[in-house]
Amino acid sequence: MDVREALLLDPDNTELAFCQPNESDKAEPMLMEYLDEFFYVKANGQLLDLRIKSKKLSGEGINTALGVTFEVGGQEALTSLEIKNAVFTDLFFDQSNIVYVHNDDDSNSLMLNKETPVHTLEY
Amino acid sequence: MQSFGLYVQLGFEHISDLAGFDHILFLVALCAVYKIEQWRRLLILVTAFTVGHSVTLALSSMGTITIPSEIIEFLIPTTILLTALHNVIGKPTGETKSGMGKNYAMALFFGFIHGMGFSNFFRALLMGDDNIAMPLLAFNIGIEIGQLMVVGFIVGIAFVFLNIIGTKHREWNLFVSGIAAGMAVLLMSETKFW
Numbered sequence: 001m002d003v004r005e006a007l008l009l010d011p012d013n014t015e016l017a018f019c020q021p022n023e024s025d026k027a028e029p030m031l032m033e034y035l036d037e038f039f040y041v042k043a044n045g046q047l048l049d050l051r052i053k054s055k056k057l058s059g060e061g062i063n064t065a066l067g068v069t070f071e072v073g074g075q076e077a078l079t080s081l082e083i084k085n086a087v088f089t090d091l092f093f094d095q096s097n098i099v100y101v102h103n104d105d106d107s108n109s110l111m112l113n114k115e116t117p118v119h120t121l122e123y
Numbered sequence: 124m125q126s127f128g129l130y131v132q133l134g135f136e137h138i139s140d141l142a143g144f145d146h147i148l149f150l151v152a153l154c155a156v157y158k159i160e161q162w163r164r165l166l167i168l169v170t171a172f173t174v175g176h177s178v179t180l181a182l183s184s185m186g187t188i189t190i191p192s193e194i195i196e197f198l199i200p201t202t203i204l205l206t207a208l209h210n211v212i213g214k215p216t217g218e219t220k221s222g223m224g225k226n227y228a229m230a231l232f233f234g235f236i237h238g239m240g241f242s243n244f245f246r247a248l249l250m251g252d253d254n255i256a257m258p259l260l261a262f263n264i265g266i267e268i269g270q271l272m273v274v275g276f277i278v279g280i281a282f283v284f285l286n287i288i289g290t291k292h293r294e295w296n297l298f299v300s301g302i303a304a305g306m307a308v309l310l311m312s313e314t315k316f317w
Contacts, residue, residue: 058246058247058248058249059192059243059244059246059247059248060191060192060243060247061192061193061196061243062192062196063192063243063244063246063247064247065247065248094140094142096136098129098133098248100126107126109126109128109129110129111129111132111133
């Protein structure tokens with residue numbers, strides 16, 4: 001079972017048990033492997049090494065959404081943040097992904113999709 | 124984009140999304156049988172629907188009421204079918220005040236069901252955010268903007284057929300309600316939960 005199958009066809013499956021207390025050890029590495037292909041964040045032009053801080057499945061049925069939180073610290077002043085989120089846009093033409101960016105007291109929300117998978121925030 | 128604008132956009136896109144056309148189809152069944160001269164009645168009807176779906180969107184999003192989404196997904200096309208049948212079987216639109224009162228009550232009640240459908244989508248967007256007031260308000264505003272646009276479009280099309288082309292009201296009613304009913308039955312068969 002790959003991560004797309006697990007999340008899309010059977011989010012409550014017991015094999016990987018995404019976001020459940022009994023989540024499989026394989027679940028998060030599989031998710032990161034998938035995200036590495038479709039998601040990235042570049043700070044000041046440098047690709048960030050992302051690690052999952054938390055994740056959550058919300059909603060139910062066809063309205064199920066997966067939320068993943070990353071937290072990255074750094075001393076360097078942030079001048080730009082380039083974000084790509086093309087998750088599931090290969091499967092659904094109308095897939096939209098929401099990205100919330102919190103930098104100190106500044107917050108931004110982005111909606112990325114197949115047409116516009118990448119956005120750059122300037123600081 | 125700030126979060127408020129994002130949720131307005133999400134609400135707007137949710138109701139106007141042609142890929143998920145059930146809410147649009149309901150508005151078609153609800154509004155398309157009214158002539159533009161009946162705009163006051165149409166306005167009250169759409170307002171009743173808005174009040175209904177706003178109430179249950181809020182209550183359901185806050186967790187005050189909980190109904191399994193598969194039941195709601197089935198009930199939404201059921202509201203379309205019943206509205207379409209009512210258009211054809213019931214008395215012509217707004218001939219009597221009591222008749223319109225029933226129509227307003229029906230729009231309000233069906234609004235309750237659609238509001239729970241909106242909340243199923245809305246709740247999936249919330250990622251454990253405790254403060255849902257701002258997203259909820261913005262999402263609802265987006266829905267209202269989308270709804271106004273859809274209703275305006277439907278009334279415009281009805282105006283063309285009824286006032287310009289001169290289609291008979293009864294024929295127009297049968298045509299629109301028949302299409303809505305047929306599509307509703309298909310949706311009901313797809314969302315059957317038992």
